[in-house]
Amino acid sequence: MTARFVSPSSGTVVTGNSIDVNVQVSGFQMSCALAGKAPKAGFGHYHIELDHALVNMYCTDTTTISLQNVAPGQHTLTVLPAKNDHEEVAAGKQDLAFTYQPSSPLAEIKAASAGAPSIKILSPKAGDTVSGTFTIQVAINNFNPSCDLFGKANLRDDLPGLNAKPDARPSQVYRPPGRQPARAPDAGCRR
Ligand SMILES: [Cu+2]
Numbered sequence: 001m002t003a004r005f006v007s008p009s010s011g012t013v014v015t016g017n018s019i020d021v022n023v024q025v026s027g028f029q030m031s032c033a034l035a036g037k038a039p040k041a042g043f044g045h046y047h048i049e050l051d052h053a054l055v056n057m058y059c060t061d062t063t064t065i066s067l068q069n070v071a072p073g074q075h076t077l078t079v080l081p082a083k084n085d086h087e088e089v090a091a092g093k094q095d096l097a098f099t100y101q102p103s104s105p106l107a108e109i110k111a112a113s114a115g116a117p118s119i120k121i122l123s124p125k126a127g128d129t130v131s132g133t134f135t136i137q138v139a140i141n142n143f144n145p146s147c148d149l150f151g152k153a154n155l156r157d158d159l160p161g162l163n164a165k166p167d168a169r170p171s172q173v174y175r176p177p178g179r180q181p182a183r184a185p186d187a188g189c190r191r
Contacts, residue, residue: 069152
């Protein structure tokens with residue numbers, strides 16, 4: 001199993017606040033439907049890391065990586081093939097260096113003082129019968145889900161110096177799953 005960046009090319013200078021990547025895999029077929037299931041020869045997905053911290057899993061050739069809370073300078077993107085159970089196949093990975101030189105940097109998202117984080121499954125209910133693909137609805141308490149912060153440093157509310165007021169920017173406001181535009185592996189947060 002291998003995964004390679006088709007684009008961007010190594011050493012690219014990124015002036016926008018996200019990176020569009022195009023990945024080509026070989027030796028397996030991509031399937032997010034099989035993610036989290038038992039490994040099956042010939043199937044899997046790939047992971048992307050930013051500076052060796054996992055951003056997410058992917059099953060399509062193209063995706064976009066947010067540079068929210070990323071400092072200007074040199075960084076590394078890594079693409080790694082993964083089996084259905086998320087075991088990475090290190091022999092098939094590729095590292096790519098890039099420089100982030102934002103022309104209009106994003107405002108940093110800071111820690112919000114929010115109390116003890118928790119999450120609860122609202123649907124399905126215990127004992128419900130489900131089949132095929134089904135929707136999970138959750139209630140989130142005391143944290144702001146953010147896909148843009150995947151793979152970035154943790155924002156802690158237990159360090160007084162980092163405390164800030166909860167920010168109501170759209171990227172941080174939780175939308176119930178019913179209002180999500182499309183189902184995606186990372187649909188549990190808002191871009
Ligand atoms: Cu995975």
